[in-house]
Amino acid sequence: MDLLGSLGGLPAAAEIQCSRKGCRQGADYQLLWNNPKIHTPDRRKIWLACEEHRDWLENYLKERLLYKETLPMQGNEGESK
DSSP: OOHHHHTTSSOOOOOOBOOSTTOOSBOOEEEEEOOTTTSOTTOOEEEEEOTTTHHHHHHHHHHTTOEEEEEEOTTOTTTTO
């Protein structure tokens, strides 16, 4: 017996959403950061950002000296070709 088949199939993939509190928009960017007080220098934590909240989240991390870099969401790099 196929347990997943009996439950109606595989669950739909969860939409990747912006990390800004209360935002339900899809994420366009990955904001990489780390806290040097508790993380090793090579460790990267990731917040996700939509276009609207990218600057706000970057500034939040920069003010606390946690920001490392911003990258497009994987799969978005080649869309303009």
